[in-house]
Amino acid sequence: MKTKNIMIVGVGGQGSLLASKLLGHLLIGQGYDVKVSEVHGMSQRGGSVVTYVRYGEKVYSPVIDEGEADFIVSFELLEASRYVSFLKPDGRIVTNIQQIDPMPVITGAASYPADLVEKMRAKGVQIDAMDCLKLAEEAGSTKAVNLVLMGRLSHYFEDIPESAWQEAMEAIVPQKFLELNRKAFALGKAQA
Amino acid sequence: MKELMLGNAAVARGLYEAGCAFVSSYPGTPSTEITEEAAKFDDIYCEWAPNEKVAMEAAFGACLAGKRAFCGMKHVGLNVAADPLFTMSYTGVNAGLVICVADDAGMHSSQNEQDSRHHAIAAKVPMLEPSDSAEALAFTKLAFEISEKFDTPVIIKMCTRVSHSQSVVETGERYPAPERPYEKNIPKYVMMPGMAKKRHPFVENRTKSLRTYFEGGIQSYTANGQQVNVPVNRIEMREEAEVISPFAKHIGVITSSTSYQYVKEVFGNSVSVLKLGAANPLPDELLTSFAEEVDKLYVVEELDPVIEDHCKSLGIKVEGGKNVLSVCDEFSQNKVAYAMGEKPPKGKELGEEVPVRPPVMCAGCPHRGVFYTLNKNKCTVLGDIGCYTLGAVAPLAAMEMTLCMGASIGATHGFLKVSDGDAAKHTVAVIGDSTFMHSGMTGLANIAYNQSNATVIILDNSITGMTGHQQNPTTGYNIKGDPAGKIDLEALCKAMGIQRVRVVDPYDLKATEEALKEELAAEEPSVIISRRPCVLLKNVKFAPPLHVNCDTCIGCTNCMKIGCPAISMVTDENGKKHARVDETLCVGCKVCVQMCPVGAFEGMTEEGITYEN
Known part of the structure; x- marks a missing residue:
């Protein structure tokens, strides 16, 4: 099989590392070769952050380039739009609609573009946009946004059974937050 | 066992399996996790050293004493440690000595894009370059073998994409390193001219032997009596x-x-x-x-x-x-x-101006108050390496120079020596606690000795922040989080001959400004220690988030001058412009409250953010 590519994007500090950890564990368990590439250091301080998850029979490059992503999972709307050029023609964005103003917007040097979901759709981008913050809160904590997104993403992995996702959650999520995260995952999945 | 492992963790695993007994490093992205991961193995003694030179010397001492030793750093750290490296090439080693340097092509978190391969060539030591985690693990084990076989330190060169990518590795068991008790050997280990002259031809011959070794054939290490082949080239x-x-x-x-x-x-x-x-x-x-x-x-x-x-x-x-x-x-x-003449795929264009999202100081960051005050007083700020380098970014835009670890203090001295006396009234050096320990102390010694009228601000946030919270000699804890020696910054600066040393809370803008003005006016060198723990530390307790009373707020945007990511300006349904606090980000530091002329911020507690020592 050809290598599949998932990008996880967001704002530094939003907790995207847990999502990539979960996917890594899940995909290794399915017998794939996997590479996960993260960014540490300065950009974690509220900057735009990207994690690459690649899997297939044999994965070489640790990064995903323009025109290659099957999925972009985004924790923040502006960040989803930033990486549109990385999508494959038939790729899909699964995004939180939360908006976090970057510093140029805060200082007034730029403005946060309006109607980004509609604009992306108008360019033919397939996009699932959800209020993950609200769903996470419903599950019990705003910190569970990553599991809401994973739940929605799981919808597109027909060949990976629900039980494998559950097992990955058990392995990755700390025990005391497990129930909350399972709930967040289910809520995300139900958004289909 | 097969598992997904970060490149840096794979190096640490290699250290463990190869029987490495001693690790001393200074944190630096993208190398930091090697030492953090190594510290999880009880069989390896691990420490954070004050800087890379000290770390490398400590590792050399450990290898001299007969234990396999390691030292890790980022590319610019190898510049700091170049002095011991170049001569360790001559002395060679006793037990194996492996050094890891992580380059940062693309400068994800660095001040330059230097290529560390030049260091290996210049120092005439072998350098291995893994391309994924499995090679990082295997090459680390092989490196110890090469080190002992060819009597040389060996460098493992990582880069951001190998260090910070997880790929599949197969782990093994720890095996004992060969016994190599220390033996006195003055001609080998005392590099004075007469003896170094004899060692230089050894170095040249060693490079020839290594070149032959890497030509092909079999490179291997021995684990528990078993020979394991590692095809390098x-x-x-x-x-x-x-x-x-x-x-x-x-x-x-x-x-x-x-x-x-x-x-x-x-x-x-x-x-x-x-x-x-x-x-x-x-x-x-x-x-x-x-x-x-x-x-x-x-x-x-x-x-x-x-x-x-x-x-x-x-x-x-x-x-x-x-x-x-x-x-x-x-x-x-x-x-x-x-x-190479291929046509790479191209993605869709959104056709929309997407504003950039540069990194920013976190909400509640204690550095914010200091840089706001420096900007307000139109200071010339020579800065340093750390989270606080973000003090150069708008709207704070207070830092005007960042070069390398410690240069804030070193350069401020030179700057003041050739400027007129007025410069001392508005020029400051700004440096973090860990960076001060790394390379700031010697700069301060120069100020105390050669007497420039400098004002140095040490941003003491009780941790090495940018690299992800590592302890340092001023925090009182070691790499495992256990109590350790603690250097008293005030006493240290005074002992170096700085008479004017004072501590200020950067959340208190008035006190910070007062301290700054007084020390700039003083006719002698002074140190201001701005002390507040990094807001991301576990022992810091957030205060409840603030909110803006929209009726009170006059939309003056004064609070926007501190560049807090939690505050933005919005226009309500009546067309009234007012500030808004993002309650998911605000931690209640109350710096913005001090900016507001009408008291529009509400919900703050008396004590604000608290922390336990």
Whole structure:
């Protein structure tokens, strides 16, 4: 099989590392070769952050380039739009609609573009946009946004059974937050 | 056991398995996790040293005493440690000594894009260059064997994409390192001219032997009596089935590290590849014979043309190298494809101006109050390396120079010595606690000794912040979080001869400004310690988030001057402009409250953010 590519994007500090950890564990368990590439250091301080998850029979490059992503999972709307050029023609964005103003917007040097979901759709981008913050809160904590997104993403992995996702959650999520995260995952999945 | 492992964790695993007993490092992205992961093994003594030079000397001492030792750092850290490195090349080692340096092509978190391979060549020590986690693990174990066999320190060169990528490794058990008790050997270990003169030919001969070793044949390490082969330099000839046309030119690519992964990603087995796992010394015969096999030769390497220039010095014709691939920035599969005449895929264009999102100081960051005050007082600020380098970013825009660890203090002295007396009334050096320990103390000694009227601000946030919270000599804890020695910054500065040393809380803007004005006015050197723990530390208790009373707020945007990511201006349904606090980000530091002329912020507690020592 050809290598599949998932990008996880967001704002530094939003907790995207847990999502990539979960996917890594899940995909290794399915017998794939996997590479996960993260960014540490300065950009974690509220900057735009990207994690690459690649899997297939044999994965070489640790990064995903323009025109290659099957999925972009985004924790923040502006960040989803930033990486549109990385999508494959038939790729899909699964995004939180939360908006976090970057510093140029805060200082007034730029403005946060309006109607980004509609604009992306108008360019033919397939996009699932959800209020993950609200769903996470419903599950019990705003910190569970990553599991809401994973739940929605799981919808597109027909060949990976629900039980494998559950097992990955058990392995990755700390025990005391497990129930909350399972709930967040289910809520995300139900958004289909 | 097979598992997904970060490149840095794989190096740490290699240290564990190879029986390494001692690790001393200074944190630096992208190398930090090697030492953090190594510290999780009880069998390895691990520590954070004050800087890379001290770390490398400590590792040398441990190897001298007969234990396998290691020291890790980022590329610029190797500059700091270059002094011991260049002479350790002459002394050689007793037990194995491995150094890891992590380059940062693309400058994800660095001040320059230097290529560490030059250090290995200049210091005449072997350098291995893994291209994924499995190689990082295997090469680390092999490095100890090479170190002991050839009597040399060995460098493992990582880069951001190998250090911070997880890929599949197969772990093994820890095996005992060979016994090598310390023996007095003055001609080998005392590098005074007469003895160093005799060691230099040894170094030259060692490089020749290593070059032969890397030519081919078998490189291996011994674990529990078993020989394990590790092919360092290898040729992967193209598979005829994958070559599009039998008449197509035979393309050959010489490559290494993560560049190898990009080449394989683009071409699979349709081109022939010489994959170099040793960056120094390069195998002359292997390069020449490979070049002879192919019709058209590319050299694909990030940063400087080290392999390419070496090939050219051997008379090898390189058709594609730095003429098609840049010296600047990191590579990717598309960049490599484009350079080698392929058409990489292109994605959709949104056709929308997407504002950039540069990193910012966190909400509640204690550095914010200091930089706001410096900006307000129009100070000339010579800065340093850390989270607080973000003090250069708008709207704070207070930092005017950042060079290397410690340069804030060193440069401020020189700046003041040649400027008129007025400069001392508005010039300050700003440096973090860990950076001060690393390289700031000697700069302060220069100020105390040669007497410039400098004002130095030490931002003491009780941690090494940017690299992800490592302890340092001022925090009172060691790498495992256990109580350790604690250097008293006030006492230290005073002991160095600085009479004016004062501590200020940067959340208190008035007190911070007062301290700044007084110390700038003083006719002698002074140190202001701005003390507040990093807001991300576990012992910091957030206060409840604030909110804005929209009726009170006059929309003056004064609170926007501190550049807090939690505060933005919004226009309500009545068209009234007012400030808004993002309650998911606000931690209640109350700095914004001090900016507001009308008291529009509400919900703050008396004590604000608290912390336990």
